[in-house]
Amino acid sequence: MKKIMFIILDGLGDRPCQVLGGKTPLEAAETPNLDRLASNGICGSVRILDKAPESDEGHLALFGYNLKKHYPGRGPIEATGVGLTLQRGDVAFRANMATVDGNLTVVDRRAGRVDTTEPFARKANGMELEGVKFLLKAGNAHRMALVMRGQGLSDKISNTDPHEEGKKVLKAEPLDGSPEAALTARLLNDFLERTYKMFDSMPENEQRRKANQLPANYILTRGAGYYKPIPPFKNKYKLKACCITGGGLYLGLGKLMGMTPVSAPGATGDAKTDVQSKLTSAIKALKQYDFAFVHIKGTDLFGHDGDPAGKKRFIEKVDRSLPVLGGFDGIVVVTADHSTPCEAKNHSADPVPIVIAGGPEKDAVRKFGESACALGKIGRIEAKDVMPLVLRMAG
Ligand code: ZN
Numbered sequence: 299m300k301k302i303m304f305i306i307l308d309g310l311g312d313r314p315c316q317v318l319g320g321k322t323p324l325e326a327a328e329t330p331n332l333d334r335l336a337s338n339g340i341c342g343s344v345r346i347l348d349k350a351p352e353s354d355e356g357h358l359a360l361f362g363y364n365l366k367k368h369y370p371g372r373g374p375i376e377a378t379g380v381g382l383t384l385q386r387g388d389v390a391f392r393a394n395m396a397t398v399d400g401n402l403t404v405v406d407r408r409a410g411r412v413d414t415t416e417p418f419a420r421k422a423n424g425m426e427l428e429g430v431k432f433l434l435k436a437g438n439a440h441r442m443a444l445v446m447r448g449q450g451l452s453d454k455i456s457n458t459d460p461h462e463e464g465k466k467v468l469k470a471e472p473l474d475g476s477p478e479a480a481l482t483a484r485l486l487n488d489f490l491e492r493t494y495k496m497f498d499s500m501p502e503n504e505q506r507r508k509a510n511q512l513p514a515n516y517i518l519t520r521g522a523g524y525y526k527p528i529p530p531f532k533n534k535y536k537l538k539a540c541c542i543t544g545g546g547l548y549l550g551l552g553k554l555m556g557m558t559p560v561s562a563p564g565a566t567g568d569a570k571t572d573v574q575s576k577l578t579s580a581i582k583a584l585k586q587y588d589f590a591f592v593h594i595k596g597t598d599l600f601g602h603d604g605d606p607a608g609k610k611r612f613i614e615k616v617d618r619s620l621p622v623l624g625g626f627d628g629i630v631v632v633t634a635d636h637s638t639p640c641e642a643k644n645h646s647a648d649p650v651p652i653v654i655a656g657g658p659e660k661d662a663v664r665k666f667g668e669s670a671c672a673l674g675k676i677g678r679i680e681a682k683d684v685m686p687l688v689l690r691m692a693g
Pocket residue numbers: 308309352353354356598635636
């Protein structure tokens with residue numbers, strides 16, 4: 299059986315853009331190497347979900363997970379991504395450190411772009427209220443993850459992040475009538491109030507005020523999710539898998555599926571990322587592993603910015619990195635977790651192109667692009683059909 303490199307260009311799919319002469323960024327880009335993969339494989343068009351997917355949903359769907367059964371919510375994925383090890387029954391949240399004034403009005407949702415929330419997370423981590431333990435861990439910059447661990451908790455909890463500056467922080471509310479949701483909301487509100495008092499007077503914040511910086515004094519939470527393990531990728535497909543990601547959500551996804559994280563120097567999770575380094579790390583890792591998931595984020599960011607020219611240039615940058623795959627004799631899959639059309643500046647349900655190269659079958663498609671791939675041998679498929687097809691191509 300051949301080894302498999304599965305490259306996800308986040309939000310790659312797009313719609314025709316006027317500034318690109320009616321082509322999509324992928325179609326307008328000079329991509330001799332992606333085109334070579336198309337010539338050397340089979341192409342198609344994947345419908346990820348019947349709604350615009352979030353990135354975590356799109357990935358899990360592509361890897362063959364049934365979201366209704368196995369989607370844990372964003373909180374547990376982010377928490378896993380920052381390095382927390384979750385237990386069944388934990389309720390996890392995405393969190394970020396903000397600045398509030400004395401009336402709990404949000405002055406800055408990112409706490410004056412604080413570099414790190416490390417000292418704050420350390421101070422509050424492990425607090426216990428009525429037998430429920432709070433685990434708080436710093437992510438990048440203002441980002442954090444919060445986990446509540448204990449008996450009888452629920453993830454039916456509203457967000458406390460008002461998503462807007464100048465508004466008061468929201469109270470966590472139970473979203474159903476269960477005693478579990480009521481308990482979870484009450485304890486979370488208690489925790490957020492206590493940590494506010496604790497953080498506001500920390501020496502780090504005294505220093506920030508002296509330096510004319512906003513204090514980092516309030517945790518805003520969202521994306522509550524109840525953690526239960528999902529079937530490991532290895533058991534599903536009998537493949538030993540690793541992941542090469544820029545971190546955060548994608549690292550969390552890989553870990554939740556039981557993939558081993560492999561580092562790549564210069565992998566940043568934004569448009570400056572060193573794509574070549576990621577691919578080189580993947581090739582090296584595939585000596586030991588059967589499957590490498592490589593995540594590249596930049597394409598999505600340009601889609602959200604509504605910048606077709608930037609997206610096109612980033613795709614060309616990815617393409618220029620592909621020759622390092624020359625020595626790789628396995629299956630190369632390139633696809634996306636959803637479309638992020640520049641005109642929508644957001645995710646959409648539009649299908650995404652896919653190429654599966656290096657297997658025994660080829661088709662007539664010579665150019666990797668949305669329209670060209672739709673005419674390929676794979677045709678239109680659903681996300682759940684991708685992995686079975688990739689396995690067949692790998693023999
Ligand atoms: Zn995405």
